[in-house]
Amino acid sequence: MPLTPVTMPERARMRRLREQGLPLEEIAELVGRSAPCVAIHTRDLGVQCRRGTKGLGAAGYARLLKLAxxxxxxADLAERFGLKRSSIPVTVSRLRRARRLNAASQEACAC
Structure with a gap:
């Protein structure tokens, strides 16, 4: 099967999405290319993933929690965000706990 060259509009879209902090796998799904292809066309942006976050960051975790x-x-969350299936329940639980604690602390501050 011959490779289809990446067009300039595709490349520009990849770069915009990557600058917004989306993970390679999610961008690949959106543009219909592979994650390594997206990495090649966005590597000069200097986007660095923090260790242990798989590039999710605050916005990514917010999207994950919203979908959960x-x-x-x-299983779908794991595939979409490039995480291990076994890490999703723990991650979602941690995010929900943080949200509850944040809401409680804001209520305490409002008094």
Whole structure:
């Protein structure tokens, strides 16, 4: 199967999405290319993933929690965010706990 060259509009879209902090796998899914292809076309941006986050960062974790709250299956979350299936329940639990603690601390400050 011959390779289809990446067009300039595709490359520009990859770069915009990567600058927003989306993970390579998610960008690849959105543009219909592979994650290594996206990495090649965005590597000069200097986006560095923090250790242990798989590039999710605060925005990525917020998206993950939103989808989990909407009922997306753990296997689907793992695939979408490039995480291990076994890490999803722990991650979602940690994010929900942090959200509760944050809400409680804001209520305490409001008094």
């Amino acid at each position: 709250d909407e009922g997306m299956a753990h």
